[in-house]
Amino acid sequence: MCFNRGVWRPTYLSKMQSSSNTARARRAVQQLRIEASIERIKVSKASADLMHYCGEQGKYDPLLMGIPASENPFKDKKPCTIL
Amino acid sequence: MCDQTFLAITFGPCDSCSENRPLMNLYIKTEPINYCSLCMEIMACQGLASGETLKSLKAESETLRKKLEEERKKLHDVELEKVAEKAEALGELNMKTRRTLKGHGNKVLCMDWCKDKRRIVSSSQDGKVIVWDAFTTNKEHAVTMPTTWVMACAYAPSGCAIACGGLDNKCSVYPLSLDKDENLAAKKKSVAMHTNYLSGCTFTNSDMQILTSSGDGTSALWDVESGQLLQSFHGHSADVLTLDLAPSETGNTFVSGGSDKKANVWDLRSGQNVQSFDTHDSDINCVKYYPSGDAFASASDDSTCRLFDLRADREVSIYSKDSIMFGAASVDFSLSGRLLFAGYNDYTINVWDVLKGTRVAILFGHENRVSSLRVSPDGTAFCSGSWDNTLRVRQEGRGVGRELKQGGTTLYG
Numbered sequence: 022m023c024f025n026r027g028v029w030r031p032t033y034l035s036k037m038q039s040s041s042n043t044a045r046a047r048r049a050v051q052q053l054r055i056e057a058s059i060e061r062i063k064v065s066k067a068s069a070d071l072m073h074y075c076g077e078q079g080k081y082d083p084l085l086m087g088i089p090a091s092e093n094p095f096k097d098k099k100p101c102t103i104l
Numbered sequence: 105m106c107d108q109t110f111l112a113i114t115f116g117p118c119d120s121c122s123e124n125r126p127l128m129n130l131y132i133k134t135e136p137i138n139y140c141s142l143c144m145e146i147m148a149c150q151g152l153a154s155g156e157t158l159k160s161l162k163a164e165s166e167t168l169r170k171k172l173e174e175e176r177k178k179l180h181d182v183e184l185e186k187v188a189e190k191a192e193a194l195g196e197l198n199m200k201t202r203r204t205l206k207g208h209g210n211k212v213l214c215m216d217w218c219k220d221k222r223r224i225v226s227s228s229q230d231g232k233v234i235v236w237d238a239f240t241t242n243k244e245h246a247v248t249m250p251t252t253w254v255m256a257c258a259y260a261p262s263g264c265a266i267a268c269g270g271l272d273n274k275c276s277v278y279p280l281s282l283d284k285d286e287n288l289a290a291k292k293k294s295v296a297m298h299t300n301y302l303s304g305c306t307f308t309n310s311d312m313q314i315l316t317s318s319g320d321g322t323s324a325l326w327d328v329e330s331g332q333l334l335q336s337f338h339g340h341s342a343d344v345l346t347l348d349l350a351p352s353e354t355g356n357t358f359v360s361g362g363s364d365k366k367a368n369v370w371d372l373r374s375g376q377n378v379q380s381f382d383t384h385d386s387d388i389n390c391v392k393y394y395p396s397g398d399a400f401a402s403a404s405d406d407s408t409c410r411l412f413d414l415r416a417d418r419e420v421s422i423y424s425k426d427s428i429m430f431g432a433a434s435v436d437f438s439l440s441g442r443l444l445f446a447g448y449n450d451y452t453i454n455v456w457d458v459l460k461g462t463r464v465a466i467l468f469g470h471e472n473r474v475s476s477l478r479v480s481p482d483g484t485a486f487c488s489g490s491w492d493n494t495l496r497v498r499q500e501g502r503g504v505g506r507e508l509k510q511g512g513t514t515l516y517g
Contacts, residue, residue: 044144046161051131052339052377053168059379059417063179067398067416068187071441072459074396075191078440083484085194085442087502094222094239095202095485095499 114333118143129336131376176418184411184420188459194442197455197465200501202485204494205236207243212489213270214476218259221482224497225266226489227254233268235280238487238497247278247288256305256316267295267314269302275316277328296326304347304360308372315358315372317344323360325372337370339377346390351397359400361388367402367412381412383419390434394458395441401458403432409446411458423456425463434476439483447474447488469496 079085090096114127118140125140139147210230217224223244227233231252235245251272258267260277269275275296278288296302300319307314308325313334317323323337323344342363350357356372367388369379386405393400399413399420408424409432423444430450437444437458444456453474455465472491479486485499 041145043158043161044147046158046165048130050161050164050168052380053165053172055131055376055378056380057168057172057175061175061179061417062415063181064184064413064416064418064420065182065187067413067420068182068184070398070415071184071394071396071413071420072188072191074394074398075440075442075459078395079192079442081483082438082440082442083482084199084438084479084486084500085440087500088484093484093499095497 114138114336120147129338129375131374136374176416179416180418184459185461188461191459194457194464197443198501199455199465199467199498201469201496201498203238203241203497205238205241205497206494207234207236208232208493208495210493211472211491212475212493212495213253213255214257214268215478215487215489215495216257216259216266217478217480217487218263219261219481220263221480221484223259223263224487224495225257225259225268226476226495227257227268227270228493229253233257233266233278235266236495238485245280245288247292249276253301256302258306258314260307260311261309262311265311267305267307269296269305269316271301273298273301273318273320275302275305275314275326277314293328293331295328295331296324297331298322298324300343303343303345306347306349308349309352315347315349317347317360319343321362323347323358323370335372335375337368337375337377339368339370339380340364340366345387348391348393348400350393351395353397355397359391359393361391361402361404363387365404367391367400369414379414379417381419383410384408386431389432392435392437395437395439401435401437401444403435403446405431407431407448409435409444409456411444421458421461423454423461423463428454433474434488436477436479436486438479438486445477445479445486445488447477447490449473451490451492453477453488467498470494 119138120143127138128144130137208228210228212226212228215226222239224236224238231249233247234243254268254270265277265279267277274294277293277295279291296316298318298320304317312328314326321340325335340362344360344362347360359369361367365384367381368377371378384404388402388404390403401411403409407428410419411421413420430448432446432448434447444458447453451470453467454463457464470490470492474488474490476489485497487497489495
């Protein structure tokens, strides 16, 4: 048994690592090919969309806007006078 | 990347030699190929024979990486902060602690809300998992796990079960009984089996499937009923520390973050790593999707939180200050995505304006690291769990809905 990356593993597994360097490099190249081929948009467009979403949803956001006490399940029930 | 993590993930007939063996799952030009380890080695050597040397592969790897960088750079025409100058300024926030949940005997490591917006499940270092009613602060259920450091817990969408795990390398599901006296441990079901600690778990859209992340460097999708592994996700070169599922409207992907400083986006069905982000300088402790699903935020030991846009395929904002020197452990967005709540190892919670990149509030109160933070499903409150053994539920304290001036550009409180 040998200690590899913080875990005990059978030694034959570590030996296999070096002979799979090519397989690993090939997998890395395949992965990079996939990543390089995806469609991307400009940051200006992405930012505009994020802003638009925040703007649209902001008025329904209770952590942003607050909640009326009458609708707030976390508010302690206290006697109150209506002014 | 460590080959050991591939071993014995699926078992079946090899595509090449047709023998029933433990299979390695590989993708060649997006086609899934399931070879046993022997055929994999043969294929690798054949690759060498056709003139593809380790050297040429490494060179191609470099070229592709440079190309990726250039492509991303081309589209970087403006900063999010600049665009956000047009956005309305946020008024002062007044976050108040509404409930403090006391009862854990040791560090709270993880928590999750139930879809009913009132129940919370939390897990701790001493192995206890507690289900709370956050309105009344009552403990509804308590389970003692046969392991310490329960680092992950999750509530099922139906509210009828919880999942948890940690140093036992497993994720177990406990159906929640209406009978408070019933022994929950008796009905426990072991679902996931990893070869190292469980760092994160979440149910997918139903009670039937669980997604897990582990210190063994992989994430995996499991069927709860049979415990069968449905899909495994390989690509991290170190422990996977966190994961988050995309909001259901946007499709079948999830993002994971790890000790390898990378955040990877995965396709649930194919197991493919579709995007990768590696701008952090240290371990990524938490990742969370932006509510629209077009972006995600991350919290890292490098004391920064960052926003990554998926369609622009790059980091678009960084939330940091020179005065913040401790790692960030957990993040979550408010309902609209305008606020980012982040819990840090210096016991504070910083609230960031996601668009402008500025900090809008610091919240004190915890007496030790904030380990876990989640906004409730309806966005009315957020809960933070800490190494001080407590959980705190906080809300925006003004108590009165803000008014938007008609046609105006400022918010009043």
